Amino acid sequence: MGKLAAVTCESAKPDKSRDRLLGDGDGLFLRVRPHGTKTWLVEYEFNGSRTKYTIGVYEREGAPGDSIPDWLRHGRLSLTQARAIAGNWKDARRAGHDPVAEWEALLAREEEAETTRPTVSQTIDTFMARHMAGKKSAPAIRYRLDRLAADLGERKIHDVTRKDVIAALDKIADGQREGQTAKQLAGEVLVQAKRLWRFAEAREWVETSCIEKLTRKDFDARPVKRDVTLRLDELAEIWRALQDSERCKSDPVTVAAMKLLILTGQREREVTDAEWPEFDLDAGLWKIPAARTKKERAHLVHLAPQAIAILTELKKITGKARHVFESPLRPGQALYGRAVNNALATLFVRGALPNITRCVVHDFRRTLITRLPDLGFEPFLGHKIANHVLPGVLAHYNHNSYEAQREAALKAWADRIEALAKGKNVVQLQRLA
Numbered sequence: 001m002g003k004l005a006a007v008t009c010e011s012a013k014p015d016k017s018r019d020r021l022l023g024d025g026d027g028l029f030l031r032v033r034p035h036g037t038k039t040w041l042v043e044y045e046f047n048g049s050r051t052k053y054t055i056g057v058y059e060r061e062g063a064p065g066d067s068i069p070d071w072l073r074h075g076r077l078s079l080t081q082a083r084a085i086a087g088n089w090k091d092a093r094r095a096g097h098d099p100v101a102e103w104e105a106l107l108a109r110e111e112e113a114e115t116t117r118p119t120v121s122q123t124i125d126t127f128m129a130r131h132m133a134g135k136k137s138a139p140a141i142r143y144r145l146d147r148l149a150a151d152l153g154e155r156k157i158h159d160v161t162r163k164d165v166i167a168a169l170d171k172i173a174d175g176q177r178e179g180q181t182a183k184q185l186a187g188e189v190l191v192q193a194k195r196l197w198r199f200a201e202a203r204e205w206v207e208t209s210c211i212e213k214l215t216r217k218d219f220d221a222r223p224v225k226r227d228v229t230l231r232l233d234e235l236a237e238i239w240r241a242l243q244d245s246e247r248c249k250s251d252p253v254t255v256a257a258m259k260l261l262i263l264t265g266q267r268e269r270e271v272t273d274a275e276w277p278e279f280d281l282d283a284g285l286w287k288i289p290a291a292r293t294k295k296e297r298a299h300l301v302h303l304a305p306q307a308i309a310i311l312t313e314l315k316k317i318t319g320k321a322r323h324v325f326e327s328p329l330r331p332g333q334a335l336y337g338r339a340v341n342n343a344l345a346t347l348f349v350r351g352a353l354p355n356i357t358r359c360v361v362h363d364f365r366r367t368l369i370t371r372l373p374d375l376g377f378e379p380f381l382g383h384k385i386a387n388h389v390l391p392g393v394l395a396h397y398n399h400n401s402y403e404a405q406r407e408a409a410l411k412a413w414a415d416r417i418e419a420l421a422k423g424k425n426v427v428q429l430q431r432l433a
Contacts, residue, residue: 004030009058009079011277012038024079028086030058036289036298040082042089046098053100055085057134060322061332072103075133117205120160121153127199144192147172147185157200162210165193166218173219187216228363229370234356235262236420238347243421247352250343256314257325257340261361263307263414265368265386267294268361272335274324276315281308284407288387299387302407304414368413375416377409385410 004024012022012032020032027044031054038058044051055072056063062078063071068088071081089099118126124145132138151168152160173186190211197209230238239262241247242255250258260271270288279286286301293299303311311324318326323334330336341361347353369382383390385406 004079006060006079009038010060024083024086026083026086026090028082030082035291035296037291040077040085042086042100044089044093046093051098051100055082058082069103069106073129117156117158119153120155120157121149123157123196123200123205124149124153127196131199141192144185144189145196147189148193148196157197158206160210162214165211166214169193169219183220186219190214190216190219226360226363226366228357228359228366230357230359230363230367232371232374232416233420235364235367235371236417237356238262238344238353239417239421241347241352247350248343248347249350250346251328252317253314253325253328253335254339254343256310257335258343258361259310260307261340262364262368262417263304263310264301264410265365265382266299266301267365268338268340270294272325272340274334275322276319276324279303279311279324281311284308293387295387295389297387300401300403301385302403302410304411306414306418307410372409372413375409375412377405377412381405381409 004022008022009030012020012030014020014032014034014036016034018034021041022030022032024030027042029041029043031039031041033039040055040058042051042053042055056075056077058079059076060078062081063074063076065071065074068085071077071085077085092099092102124142128138128142128145132141148165148168151171152164155164169186169190172189173183194209194211194214197206197211200206201209239259242250242259248255257271260266261268264271264286266288270292273292274286274288278288281303284303284305286303288299288301290296290298314324318324322332325335327333327335327339344359344361348356348358365386369386372382372385373379380390381402384402
């Protein structure tokens, strides 16, 4: 059996009807699920019993740490790490040990140790490892829980009272900068804290959650629903500013990311985390895998000529990198998720966008959905482009993907923005039948 290579692991495509198993030797397989998820599987026979055991999810960079237990706990393994585990387990079998049984026994002992009333910080670590490992939202959730741990981390979670949590949240809500409160952050911390206490309750580390009845309203921290929708001329003015080096001082990668957000209406992280194999510039297509979308549904985005031109130029800068929008500050990593939004905020702070409604990059998405009908397209097409689930019976009975209409809509959208940015007169399109 031939050995796997890193490039094979990266480029392996799923079979839509069944799992694909790519062998590496020593019982190690890379399993490619129909929806695209790649996991490591070790299969072996011991004392007449056959075992198949998933040791982790494939990730090119792999897990931190220097030991096999550390890698297995982390659960995201490079080819080298998975191969090392498979080889180690093969040696264990030759020595008369069942590696999976021994590993699960170790986990059971650790689980038992965890039940000895952990601290808030220990509970957070366990929660993140058990429930959030590998999820895109993990860094943001970790940040919020760490804000809570700054005050309560060393306390045993069993001994923390509702009054203690309220005091910690009030401290967060008092603000980070003069003249501004952080009530919204306190509300977000509360949401994650309630998840943490439910996790602890399920494991009998606390008898009942002491904060379950608390709400964001108790901290004047109700979530703010954004409803900003730009006019097309405002969006065109932002586009014009991005092309003016005197007005926009951001690096070319960040500028390209913001332009693609405007042209495609996709989510910020879906753009900034994009990888080059997802794009077929000759066909004008961008295939976002299910693992990278909010609803875990693979999504096809049609690229207008303007978007293809942006990506073609960007390839001169990041074409040899994994990520299309590689961070200029951290080679090998994607552009930080909020970097584009920060760049837009800087344009407003510097006065480079006078008379433009103050907005964030997610408002570009809402603007595309809202304004496409102004160009003559049916309202639901914007939601199809945005990968939204259509409501009610429409979602149940209408499975048409409307790819031709989506392609036409995004091309018309890009043409309109470009024409307005150049100050050209444009002709209103007729609504499609």
